[in-house]
Amino acid sequence: MKILLVRPPRIKQAITLSNFMFSEPLGLEMIYSVFEQNHTVEIFDMMIEKLSIEEKIRDFEPDRVGITSLCIDVLKVIELSNKIKACNSNIKIFVGGTQALLSPESFFEPSIDYVFNYTTKDNLIKFLNNDKSIEGVYQKENSFKDSFPKGNNEYMLPNRASTLKYRAYYSYFGYRPAAIMEYGLGCESRCNFCLRWRIEGYKEIQIDMAITMADLNAITESTIMFIDNDFLSSREKLSSFLDIIKEVDLKKNYIIYGSVKGVIETQDLLKEFVRLGLSAILIGYETFKDEELMNYNKKITADENFKASKILKELNIDVWASFMAHPDWDKADFKNFRAYIKKIRPQITTINPLTPFPGLSLYEEYKDRLLFSAVDYEKWSFGQLIIKPSKISVRRYYYELMITYLYVNLFVNGNTKMLKKFGLMNVLRIGFGAVKASKNYIKLMING
Structure with missing residues (x-):
């Protein structure tokens, strides 16, 4: 059997971190x-490819096509499914990914045959064997009324050679090419704006060591x-990883998410980790207000943000900071926020409006102020304002966000250091991402 696995193209109006981070389709x-093992398989990454889906179907002639998804991809996935069926109605189409886990009903469509609520080695094999009932999978043949226990995606050993022709494109800010992997699943922090612990579970577990070792040895990128939600969730976790890379003498640049x-x-x-190759930490400072940090269930204070930033500067670790602009901010708040970022002074800063995804407690809290419904899928990209501001207009909010974004990226972030570390072309690419995001904010501001 011939199977095509598809990552949809990025929608043009989306404002996402993919302007700066473009990772491989690990799932x-x-x-x-x-x-x-027993079939001819190909990955078709439409974020890179120039071919249309129709051209690829005619060229590859698959029996089955699988499509991965995020929330913003729903309409594109359905469009692709319709086009595939128009090429050959006998092709079986299956859909998975984050959106299929959180809201599988998004894909209960005539052109889609299977929806993987979660993915495991066992249900993938049963899918290939055409089982009538598969745990974790909704089937059109059963009117999508399948019933099964709640589950999570299984972390399986990826075949990175499957994306060999694309790997030169995958990057994290200035690091290109870059591979991604996980060391542990789940997150026990339970921040109320975050989807990750709802996707992977609220109890952290370490991935099977045999998979980790095989994966580390297979990665050729430097x-x-x-992508663990918090690589620094415990001393035991970090210490065990340091023991591994010392044992195998693995010399790489490492980037982590850390709290x-x-x-x-x-x-x-961390001091030892720097000696072994740690280059940068993505860290969620989120806000400059203690009250908001408490409401987010972050279990930190704004002063502790400063303390962490000082530690990271002393250790010479690059900081890629993320913040959320609250819909209740006014002009003075944005001004104070810019001053706060200037004091912390990370190398790279990303700022997104607070996004209350469906299924989160925040969604219920702000549902009377939502600017878009849950089925306006392409609006839910982290970069677009979802909650109506309470103190300023939508247009003014976008103006303040754009000004903050430009100020931070042009005058605060360590551009000279980045130029020295990453080279002109990579810095220009990052700059292009910032300009693209700013242009999108200008359009949103004009539309008000």
Whole structure:
């Protein structure tokens, strides 16, 4: 059997971190590793490819097509499914990914045959065997009324050679090419704006060591970005990883997601990690207000943000900081926010409006102020204002966000250091991402 695995193209109006971070389709690489045992499989990354889906279907002639998804991809996935069926109505189409896990009913469509609520090696094999009832999978044949226990995606060993022709494009800010992987699943922090712990579970578990070792040895890129929600969630976790890379003498640039609390509590281990290759930490400072941090369930203070930033500067670790602009901010808040960022002075800063995704407690809290419904899928990109501002107009909010974005990226972030570290072309690429985001904000501001 011939199976095509598809990542949809990025929608043009989306304002997302993909302007700066463009990672490999890790989930598709895992599925590829299961299917390739007895079938001909190919990954088609439409974020890179120039071919249309119709041209690819005619060229590859697949029996089944799988499409991954985020919330903003729903309409595009359905459009692709319709086009595929128009090419050949006998092709079986299956859909998975984050959106299929959180809101599988988004894909209960005539052109879609299977919706993977979650993906495991077991249900992938049963899918290939055409089982009538598969745990974790909704089937059109059963009117999408399948019933099964709640589950999570299984972390399987990816076949990174499956994306060989695309790998030169995958990057994290100035690091290109860069691979991504996970060391542990789940998150026990339970921040109320975050989807990750709802996707992976609220109890952290370490991925099977055999998979981790095989994956580390298979990665040829000089940079590895670990996408654990908090790589610094415990001293034991960080210490065990340091033991591994010392044992195998793995010389890479490492990038991690880390918490403020983790930075403060693992300062000594981070010093050793720097010696072993740690280059940068993506850290969620989120806001400059203690009250908002408390409401977000961050379990930190604005002063602790400063403390963590000081530690990271002393250790010479690049900081890629993320913040959320609250819909209740006024002009003075944005001004104070800019001053706060200037004091913390990270190398790179991303700022997004607070986004209350459906299923989160924040969604219920702000549902009377939502500017878009849950089915306006392409609006839910983290970069677009979803909650109506309470103190300023929508147009003014976007203006303040754009001014803050430009101020931070042009005058605060360490551009000279980035130029020296990443080279002119990579810095220009990052700058292009910032300009693109700003242009989108200008359009949104004009539309009001």
